[in-house]
Amino acid sequence: MSTTQTAGFSPFPNQGPFLEHVGPILIREDGDELVLAIQTEERHANHRGTVQGGLLSTFADFALGRAIEADADDGKDRATVSLTVDFLKPAKPGDWIESRTKVDRVGGTLSFADCSLCVGDKEIVRARAVWVVAG
Template structure:
């Protein structure tokens, strides 16, 4: 995949060209996130952002349900997808990520994250969201992103 400027505002968001998530985008600059997912995002017709991935065996814990660390990594990805319009080509870091586990997800489940910016406009962005597995609530989350400019 080649890097390209996208509607998502990040120069290194690339479009998936094949498979289940063809037409979706992902960031290719985070090695941990890429190995953990990969996770995908797209803009919905209402202007919001939807993040998704398909649950695989590599995402499960010893009991056969999705690992909590995987869910929190996906929530962190979703924070930035949800806040895409607020980020406006700037970099950012997660200052806080809080979550509540609501249920489990099994291999093969379609994992989706939706949410909203509850406060933005400055250097600090507040977000809340919900992750579902095949439509059932799995994790609710809130987070705070702090924007910063790249250093020369």
């Protein structure tokens, strides 16, 4: 991991025990854009030596939720209803992966957003989620 990659990033606060176990997830605010990142390691690899799809799905789900939460700015709890993940290219242990999210709509009940996970300028995952106001 280079200093250039980590510049401006800090650990995401209160990410919860599961993400602390697989992460840490890092955050950088880039103007209006919230950028999250994870430094992959050997422990994230599957039997083929590439990063496990479940980790990438988890990271995309977390990034989508944080983007919706930031866009809504209403303090309401939300939960994933639907998550669609397309794996475009494999990631390898040692890759620095960043998320880029776009919130399409935050409604009173449902919210919709898209996410790309990238290694450098190469998109490796594309995800879309629907979230619901919980409770």
